[in-house]
Amino acid sequence: MTEPNEPVVALPETVLRVGAGQAAAEPADIAGNAATAARLVATAAADRVRLLVLPELFLPGYHPPTLAADPSRCEVAADDAGVVTDPRLDGLATAASTHRVAVLVGAAVRAADGARYLAALLVGPDGSIRDAYHKRHLCGVEETDLFVAGTAATTLTVDGWRLGVGVCYDGCFPEHARAAARAGAHAMLYPTAYVVGGEHRRDLYYPARALDNTMFVVFSNGVGGRDPWLFNGGSAVYDPEGRALVRAPDTGETVLVADLDPVLLAATRGAQTMLSDAAVEEPAERRLLTVDRG
Numbered sequence: 001m002t003e004p005n006e007p008v009v010a011l012p013e014t015v016l017r018v019g020a021g022q023a024a025a026e027p028a029d030i031a032g033n034a035a036t037a038a039r040l041v042a043t044a045a046a047d048r049v050r051l052l053v054l055p056e057l058f059l060p061g062y063h064p065p066t067l068a069a070d071p072s073r074c075e076v077a078a079d080d081a082g083v084v085t086d087p088r089l090d091g092l093a094t095a096a097s098t099h100r101v102a103v104l105v106g107a108a109v110r111a112a113d114g115a116r117y118l119a120a121l122l123v124g125p126d127g128s129i130r131d132a133y134h135k136r137h138l139c140g141v142e143e144t145d146l147f148v149a150g151t152a153a154t155t156l157t158v159d160g161w162r163l164g165v166g167v168c169y170d171g172c173f174p175e176h177a178r179a180a181a182r183a184g185a186h187a188m189l190y191p192t193a194y195v196v197g198g199e200h201r202r203d204l205y206y207p208a209r210a211l212d213n214t215m216f217v218v219f220s221n222g223v224g225g226r227d228p229w230l231f232n233g234g235s236a237v238y239d240p241e242g243r244a245l246v247r248a249p250d251t252g253e254t255v256l257v258a259d260l261d262p263v264l265l266a267a268t269r270g271a272q273t274m275l276s277d278a279a280v281e282e283p284a285e286r287r288l289l290t291v292d293r294g
Contacts, residue, residue, distance in 0.1 A: 016259070019051070037103065063225070071108075084121060104123075132156070133165040161186050193222050211272075240265055
C-alpha cells in the first residue's frame with residue numbers, strides 16, 4: 001500500500017503580500033526594461049508588497065529574432081555561485097533594496113559554464129541578484145534553438161512561505177507543480193509570456209495548478225510586444241481552489257496585489273485533501289480491458 005503523501009513543511013503563520021507586475025518590455029533594452037521594473041517595484045512597495053513577480057524574459061524582452069541576433073545585448077552573466085553583476089540592473093537592485101521588496105523577473109542568463117538559459121532572476125531586498133531558476137520545459141524551436149533546458153527545481157522562502165518557481169510552459173505540466181507541492185511549497189510563482197490567441201490556455205492551466213495542489217499561484221504575464229509576439233496580459237493571483245483573487249485586463253500596465261493567507265491555505269487543505277491523498281508512485285501493474293461491440 002502506498003503511504004499518504006503528506007507535505008513535509010509546516011504551514012506558514014503570517015500573511016504574505018505579493019504582487020504580479022504586468023508591463024511591456026522593449027527587445028534588447030535591458031537597462032530600459034530594468035527601469036520599468038524598478039518603477040513597478042516602487043508601485044508595489046506603496047501597497048506594502050513583499051514579493052513582486054514580473055513576466056518571462058522581461059529584462060531582454062521576449063522577441064526570439066532579437067534574442068538570436070544580438071545575444072550580448074540580451075543576456076546577463078552569472079558567476080559560478082549564480083551571482084549576477086550587471087550595471088544595467090543597478091537601478092532595479094537599488095529599488096528592491098530601498099523598498100525592501102524581493103523581485104522575481106525573467107531574463108536570459110549566460111551561466112559560468114557557457115550555457116545560455118531562459119531564467120528567472122531573484123533580486124533580493126538587499127539588492128543582491130541571483131540566477132534563481134532555469135526553465136525546464138522550453139516551448140517550441142523559438143526557445144530550444146536559443147536556450148538550454150534547466151534540470152533543477154527551485155524553492156524560495158519568504159516570511160515562512162515556501163514558493164515553488166516555474167516559467168510559463170512549466171505550468172502546463174501538472175507534475176512540475178506537484179513536485180514542488182510534495183517538497184512543501186505553499187504557492188507557485190510563474191513569470192510567463194502568453195501571446196494573443198492563447199487566452200483559453202492562459203486562463204486554464206494556472207488555476208488548475210492551484211486546485212491540483214491546493215496552493216496559491218502568482219501568474220505574471222506580459223503585454224505589448226512585436227507581431228507575432230504580442231502578449232495578452234491577464235495576470236492573476238489564484239487561491240488554493242483556483243479562484244482568482246485578483247486579475248488584470250488583457251492589455252495595459254498594472255501591478256496586482258493580493259494577500260496569501262495561511263488561514264485560507266490551511267482550511268482549503270483540510271477540506272480538499274488531494275495533495276495528501278495522492279499516490280506517490282504509479283502502480284506497478286496496469287490492467288488492459290477490451291470492450292467488444294458484440
